[in-house]
Amino acid sequence: MATGKTKTRMPLADKVYHSLHARIVNGEYPANEKLPAEMQLAEEFGVSRPVLRSALEKLREEGMVVSRQGAGSFVRANVSPAPLGFSKVETLADIQRCYEFRINLETEAAALAAERRNAELLGEIEKALDLLRAATGSLQHREDADFMFHGSIARASNNQYFEATFRALRDHVNVGMKLHGESLMNDGRKGLEEVLDEHTRIYEAIGAQDPERARTEMRIHLEHSRDRLFGGGLLDLSLR
Template sequence: MEANQRTLAASLLSSARQSRREERDRTLSDTVYEQILAKIVSGEIPVGGKLPTEIELSEGFGVSRPILRQALKQLKIDGVIVSTQGSGSYVQKQPDRAVLTFAPIGSIADIQRTFEFRMAIEGEAAMLAAERRSIEQLALLRQSLDELERCVQQGELGVDADEKFHAIVCSSSDNHYFVSVRTSMHANIITGLNLTRNLSLSKSTERLRLVQAEHEAIYAAIERQDAEAARNAMRAHIDNARKRVFVGG
């Protein structure tokens, strides 16, 4: 019995150490990711410009090459850099400079993960909302869309109205776990919404209209109870928001 307890304790300790190592590596990778992104956003490394070699970058940032590669991998996923075999990594897109104004270094990596998580969670919530929503919930969605439209027309930020729309979609799924998960990450979501809507306000009216049209597509699919269309519309909307931040345009 004592031997089994010692084995279990050793296993738990090993798992805890592994988790701490993974968390430390993730934090280091996030820091490198954000610092490279800042250089690209500021124009220090221009579009078409080549990044320093992995050896130079890892030495410059004081991290191992595996940690550096995690950061470069995320930049590739974002569409910011592209790598060519035997040639190196090049800047493909320059995210909007306003990113560094509305999302200071230290939060950018978490905003990226929030978009990814929201795509998965809210896409499924929208699908269920289309199947289960009540007449009253549909009316609440329409009200939140009308408030968003007012914000667009008057040039207001509209973060609260945007958040309310997405929250109602989740509650319309008739599954409280979607609501609970969203509530637990409310601060991260608001940070992302502040960023995306501030960026939209700094662009043309067409940008605001495009974002509003995406909300309307989600509503229309839920209204006609087309579950797959609602899921696809929600996922496309959140992914487009991510692209507008990290890919630019």
Template sequence: MSGQNDRRSAPGSLSDGVYEHIYKAISAGEWTVGAKLPTEVELAVQFGVSRPVVREAMVRLRIDGLIESRQGAGTRVISVPSRSVVEFAEPGSIADLQRCYEFRVGVEGEAAFVAAQRQSRAKITEILAIVDKLRIAALEERDIPAEDDIAFHVAVAEATENSYYFSSVKAATVALYIGTKIARTLAHSTVGRIALVYEEHRLIAEAISSGDAESARSAMRAHIESARRRVFVGA
């Protein structure tokens, strides 16, 4: 990675570049679990960026559960992400995919909240029908089709009867599709894990249908956070 090119990049992309490089290096086994990373100063020199840029990237890696820092002991790798993320994501888009999950937690959590308040029975009937499709797929096909997963989230947005939620969720469906495809390639996508994914959707739909707005929001936020961990950490 060229330091000169980094300096010409927008500030936001500097930490993205450092984050993605370290993420890929850990994924590829260049740094294994327990390995100590270079210091912030050393990484800043290596990438030709400032220490605050490196620090921002490291904070995001810690949030992802890939590294941990201890006073006097430095920063070590504590988890190795799936290489499927690198294989499926567009070059330079891993950081964007992460940000999309962050965005979805807030927006879709509130969409579920509003959908539960609106109580549009026609829209809720559609949500429940999709959940039933997910149940059948989980039982008979041992899979959750990406298209049905996306349809569920879009249906929840539609149930808000607010076009801004619908437009926002639709805009995130590309990242949602990539994330779902990655999750389906992982060796740990067992029958039990697929059943868990179905259960997360069922809980959201149940809360929306019953008008429990707080539970709907909590269930949706928990589902998206779990989806992010499944994709990036394999947890």
């Protein structure tokens, strides 16, 4: 069924860049090792050599690879494997990926919170909701209250993996929340009240100990937040 949403294709050079970047930080291409020949990489990714060279140039600018005259491109010696955690948000594609991850993470956390929350943690969620309500009344969006709301739900799941993962995503989530808040301010009261209503329905579902409803309301909220930010025009993140 058609949704009316459009997808903006990510530039091919960016797709190749992200793929090569991941291979380097994951150790698939170790330090000091020569990268496959340009022709081989271009064929593997199904792109032209100018597109591949554009991706390699970005890696060179970031110090990930170095070119040696007549020998090809090599991974720099000082590139370390990716640490535990999440890499920085640098592009719109990263923000979209963060929303994808949050939709899967937080819908289940909300369902578990509905089943397991106690009065204290339900009170924390309500306190965050009150802060959001006050901000909406003043025609403001508070990213700190927004993060508190979602973080309290992760805590109420009584599963330390949900809580720890959400905390580790703080910087990434805040980027999306800030941009989402800016888009809401452009819409004025209507947008802010719509988001407050979404948060309220999540809180009510958790308060009613209705896991399916909590899961659904969280998904609706996160998908709407993503779509408000992207204007319904998502990036095509397919690796082809």
